[in-house]
Amino acid sequence: MKKTIVIVDDHILIAKALQGIIDNFAAFEVLYVCENGKELIKNFKNSNKIPDILLLDISMPIMDGFETVTWVTAHHPEVKVMALSMQGEEKSVIKMVSNGAKGYLLKNAHPVELENALTKLNINGFFYPDWASKIIFSSLNKTKDVEIKISDREKEFLKYTVTELNYKEIADKMFCSPRTVESYRDQLCEKLELKTRVGLAVFAIKNGFA
Template sequence: MNAPAEPDPTKVGIRVLIVDDHIVVRRGIRAYLEVLDDMQVAAEAGNGQEALDRLAAMAVHGDLPDVVLIDLLMPKMDGAAATARIRQLYPDVRVVVLTSFGEMERVHAALANGASGYLLKDAEPSEVVAAIRAAAAGDVFLDPAVARQLTQEIVSPPTGLSALTSRERDVLILVAQGCSNQEIADELIISERTARTHVSNVLRKLQLTSRTQAALVAVRQGLVPPQS
């Protein structure tokens, strides 16, 4: 496959860094964006760490992109972590997530980390362009399906167990089984810090103050059998 053409320095418009671990996806997006008069693909990267390396090199020459279009699930550094780092290091660079995953837990994490847009990969090319343009203008663009779910959360916020994500339900079960944060981390293959955050979120969402109360809720709801 031929190497991508170098960016045309005479072309004005929104400069975009495309980050996705699938080269076919990157090249497809590049091909679409580069026919637009107001778009220029500044570079590509295959994962979050590579994106940060590219941005660091571009910053040295004062030619940072306007928008980073990034996937979430990638090796070395995922899109959520990369988004947070990009927004921390380069606050003028906007980030738009383009991913296959529409779970609200991922949406909330991306937006909390500073993303200016969230699109699913079944979006129309015109929606991707609209999201990039919106981000460059300082606005937020959400996939219609994601926007509907966020609106539903506002109109009818979930309560009780329904407020928990699937991961948080797993954490609740492990808490009820008497697991420590480190044991939860080992079981779910996450860091101890992440496990601690999940436990705090479970207690907050269930409006509880202790792990013992959480264990009682899990028993009452039939998530775990009563301790004999």
């Protein structure tokens, strides 16, 4: 069964061109196209219109990508958001990831690269090309990476942050309560000065915990 995708981009010609490319991928299909975040929210009121993956432009009128990914992360965390933009600036990458984006790709990417990115996002729960990973890694305080003490249970939790398991499922794997898992999350976010699970997953990969 194909994974469903929604494209949010105010440039309709670009969005439709993307739709044509993606609909030729064996594992993916586009449900529909939106021009901005407000239109997306209206569509999300219908449960049949909630996709597996959201391809999200950053610069849009009415409701831009930063606002939209924040809303989606808060209301539909199961939807994997990939920023697809002309903006590769450090500030934009960090802000989108901090707000909940699980992937980032430039619009000039080759269709093969797009398909690979969608596949990895679907399987691993996140995808960042090397250039974006370097930006994200450099935003983490390297000195603190070395000095901060992380308990064995916190290390175990970090291992699960890169999976698609929700916090209740992680709690089952760790033989503890969901509240305990949430405490591991909160403690690590405070120690590492991170805000999202994506940030924790990036840290876990960088430091060999996953």
